[in-house]
Amino acid sequence: MSTSVPRGDGPAAGPAGRSLTELLDELPALDEATVVHSTSSTLTLAELRAAVSRVADELVRAGVRPGHPVGALVGSGASGVVAMFAAWRAGAVYMPVNHRMTGHEVTALIDDTPVCLILGTAADLDGRDGGIGVVEFDETTWNARTRRPVAADATTYDGDIALVLRTSGTTGKPKAVLLRHDGTLDALDASLRKLRRRDSGPREPRARLRVNLIPLSLALWAGIFNTLFSFRAGFGVVLLDRFTPEEFARAVREHGLTSTVLAPAMITMLTDDDGLDSLEPLRIVRSITAPLSPAVAQRFHDRYGVLVLNSYGQTELGGEVVGWTIEDIRNYGTEKLGAAGRPYDDVDVRILDEHDRDLPPGEPGHIHIRSPYRMRGYAVAGDEDADRLLDGFLRTGDVGRLDADGFLWIEGRVSDMINRGGLKIFPDEVEEVLRRHPGVRDAAVAGVPDRRLGEVPCAWIVPAGGAMDAEALAAWCREHLAPYKVPVSFFAIEAMPRNDVGKVLRRQLQVGMPSREVML
Structure with missing residues (x-):
């Protein structure tokens, strides 16, 4: 069997055996509690665990072994949640693939970033299997069957790798980033500390869970991270099969949501929609995936009375590394509207000039960030860029400034x-x-x-x-x-x-x- 050793110089592997499957195993819910809501269906905790086990068992029967990369064609509904945890339950490395990709696009993707097997529904797999191992599952029964087993010479990764994720590719070819189980769990816990500022302590299983709305596809890191964050926080998830202002407003009302995450384009759509009068009981929106224009944030706030908070992160950094605390919201409110927030406690941010010299507060320059959740490396040889690291700090490619209160303001991309x-x-x-x-x-x-x-x-x-x-x-x-x-x-x-x-x-x-x- 050939082995692909991850490149890059991210942090070393975490404690042996630590896995993101613990998010599902430790979810504080009774078996009958609904933990996944979507437009088309719901899953209780018992149903979700059973679905994950069925698909994971079939992956193992198909020849998937620890460290094997598994590509999953992710569509709407709960399939992305089930496929992700099934891959991890089988010990595999998970790579989400948008089910809307054509057969040619999927083939090109797995040629560039090899996987041992493609997982998906019958409809999504047709013409998109790439000639490798294939496991098909049913989204109603979650029964799975092997169409083609894994080849004997399948690529493997180190045991601590959890995910292969593609960067957005807004300024060049998308790169395949390797993220670790341990680092991702630490990033989730850091996000919780940022918001709660205290340990909530042991949680008793409940028959009804609070929920977080996930308005983004689970083929994207932002959708995955916020789903994992919800489970780590002890919440269920509401998945929008398709984002429209009407569907979003309905989900907010139906589930009594007071806070959520949205991408800038979604905030713009809601601001410009003439058919909505209210987003009650929504109070706070965290803007994710890209910097949000302060002008749009103000228009949204003026129309709906909802406070919009920016945040900042990159796939290579392991997720969000700059954001707002509850104390920040109380102390600054709209005074810092448009700021990304302040760095997490264990994250360091430097603003440097073109000669890599530190700049004083208020001066814009190149943003460099040191994060303990940083990627392990890139999956594809040649994607590495040694110039992106300086004394352990990642050159983000963004320009910004830190104000006197420690808030980060994003000015734009260097390449733009x-x-x-x-x-x-x-x-x-x-x-x-x-x-x-x-x-x-x-x-x-x-x-x-x-x-x-x-x-x-x-x-x-x-x-x-x-x-x-x-x-x-x-x-x-x-x-x-x-x-x-x-x-x-x-x-x-x-x-x-x-x-x-x-x-x-x-x-x-x-x-x-x-x-x-x-x-x-």
């Missing part, structure tokens, strides 16, 4: 920065100004080539209604920005292209420039 004849422009700053204009529903800014200046900023606008007034927008920008930051052209578009986690795809805008251009 526009160099206009030597003058640096961060698109996020220009976008924030544009979003405050009453005629703008959404905005994105990116650099386009210019023979004289190298590149210049252009803006793509989703109008709030009616036609776009480029002259008025340019005048607005000149009023609030230095002249070199004002976009040289504006493009009216119907919708902003975003990836599955809500990040704007600036490259798509730059490549597919619409014909409706207004030059200034």
